[in-house]
Amino acid sequence: MSAYDLIIKNGTVVxxxxxxxxxxAIKNGKIKQLSTEKPLDSNADRVINAKGLHVLPxxxxxxxxxxxxxxxxxxGLETGSKSLAAGGATTFFDMPLNSTPPVIDKPNLDIKKACANDKSVVNARFWGGLVPGNIQKLKELHEGGVIGFKAFMSPSGIKDFNNADDVTLFKGMKEVASLGSILAVHAESTVICEQLAEEKQRQGKTSARDFVESRPIISEIEAVQRVISYAEATGCKLHIVHASSRKVVEVIREAQQRGVDVTVETCPHYLALTVNDLEEKGGIAKCMPPLRDEEEVEDLWAAVANGEINVIGSDHSPAPADMKVITDNYFEGWGGISGAQSTLNILLTEGHFKRGLTLEKIVELTAVNPAKRFGLTTKGVIAAGFDADITLVDLTKSFELKNEDLFYRHQHSPYIGKTYQGKVTTTIVNGEVVFENDRVNADK
Ligand SMILES: NC(=O)NC(NC(N)=O)C(=O)[O-]
Ligand SMILES: [Zn+2]
Ligand SMILES: [Zn+2]
Structure with a gap:
């Protein structure tokens, strides 16, 4: 019998x-040893030579x-998780909405868990929803193992997942605080967005820029300030998702500095795309909050480099192609970007190679910080005792992303046609190789 299941040799570990x-050295899904002093000579069932490759959590x-x-x-959980594996991701936290039934009580969580158990090729965890009327269900969801709770401050676009009114939000946050859990919030102002959208459409103004102007940065800032004030009053841990601008991040920074337990996520699309992409590519680049202008993108990169952003998540919110078609009215068409497979590619190409973002920082934002913030004590780090969730990357290889490279159910994305520097060669989940040679091993 071999001493180890797998040894990854000669790599540059980040x-x-x-x-x-x-x-x-890996055995039974765990990292047993990281040997930096001398090479590991023990025998293993499989040895991967990672010479010339970077080894990331x-x-x-x-x-x-x-x-x-x-x-x-x-x-779907199969196609979605395969796309993550192809992009070097080994764990995801699935949002409680867009699946039906939404994860707003324990029976619905159990249904989702069973699906993921059958179909996911990577580790799966779940957000529970906070919606009007389900505060009494938060405890059972928490006990069922949700990563935390998610609420929308503006309409979600999904009928069975209503946005939380201020009272639901405030009372819900009291409950989340008492459970010792965390609330993730989609923070845009309903009042601002709805009134501006109504006004624009009444005037027949429905271009990409009109849509973007109907969801201005101030709408995010106002909602973030409001929910931060609730966090201060209730002591609820707070996580603001998909901040589109450094101006939003600044509000969160100020709160952090006065001791509020709040963190912030941004997404690759706010770092790689602008309103021009929405104009050029149409619905495929539509999301909420919307894409911003070039100066905002550069400011956001500065925030990333400065450590002002805590986590980068994809907000992969896919839909069939016909739901993404926009002919002239940008208020129509599904809001959500297909991007889960490209997160690391974007951070490497646009961040590391173009703007000098360090690999260490990329690892911090995509692995170390999410593990810490959401209590995954055995993940996010390559060290003895941690789970063997590992990604091998060849930084010398570049490729142009084509539709057929995508593992999504619907092979479209605003990132198609761009050239990326740095290619994921192998993804290992709990010690098992799930992606190599551009293929997902779908024994699952
Ligand atoms: N229902 C959704 O998937 N919404 C998502 N849509 C986006 N981001 O455009 C989101 O995270 O808000
Ligand atoms: Zn959202
Ligand atoms: Zn989302």
């Missing part, structure tokens, strides 16, 4: 602090909508 040469994608059960025709 931690949040440094890059080290080392060999990694697998990405933890804190924000995906895989839509199963109920809207599996939009994505």
């Amino acid at each position: 931690t949040a602090d440094s890059l080290v040469q080392g060999d990694i 697998g990405l933890i994608d804190s924000h995906v909508h895989f839509n199963e059960p109920g809207r599996t025709e939009w994505e």
Whole structure:
């Protein structure tokens, strides 16, 4: 019998602090040893030679909508998780909405868990929903193992997942605080967005820019300030998802500095795309909050480099192609970007190679921080005792992303046609190789 199941030799291991040469020994899904002093000579069932490759902790994608059960025709746990594996992610947190029934009570959580157990090729965790009328269900969801709770401050676009009014939000946050859990919030102002959208459409103004102007940065700032004030009053841990601008991040920074337990996520699309992409590509680049202008993108990169952003999640919210078609009215068409497979590619190409973002920082934002913030004590780090969730990347390889490379159910994305520097060669989940040679091993 071999001493180990798998040894990864000669790679450059990336931690949040440094890059080290080392060999990694894996058994029973766990990292047993990271040897940086001398090569590991023990025998193993399999040895991967990672010479010339970078070895990263697998990405933890804190924000995906895989839509199963109920809207599996939009994505699904199998196709969604395969796309993550292909992109170097080894764990995801699925949002409680877009799947039907939504995860707003324990029986619905159990249905989702069973689906993921059958179909996901990577580790799956789930957000529970906070919606009007379900505060008494939060405890059972918490006990059922949700990663935290998610609420919308503006309409979600999904009929069976209503946005939380201020009282639901405030009372819900009291309950989340008493459970010791955390609330993730989609923070846009309903009043501002709805009134501006109504005004624009009444005037026949329905271009990409009109749509963007109907959801201005101030709408995010107002909602973030409001929910931060509730966090201060209730002591509820808070996580603001998909901040589109550094101006939003600044509000969160100020709150952090006065001791509020609040963190912030941004997404690759706010770092890689602008309103021009929405104009050029149409519905495929439509999301909420919307894409911003070039100056905002550069400011957001500065926030990323400065450590002002805590987590980067994809907010993969896919839909069939016909729901993404916009002919002239940008208020129509599904809001949500298909991007889960490209997070690392974007951070490497646009961040590391173009703007000098360090690999350590990428690991911190995509693995170390999400693991810490959401209590995954055995994930996010390559070290003895941690789960063997590992991604091998060849930074010397570049490729142009084509539709057929995507593992999504619907092979479209605003990132198609771009050239990326750095390619995921192998993804290992709990010690098992699930992606290599551009293929997902779908024994699951
Ligand atoms: N129902 C959704 O999937 N919404 C998502 N849509 C986006 N981001 O455009 C989201 O996270 O708000
Ligand atoms: Zn959202
Ligand atoms: Zn989302």
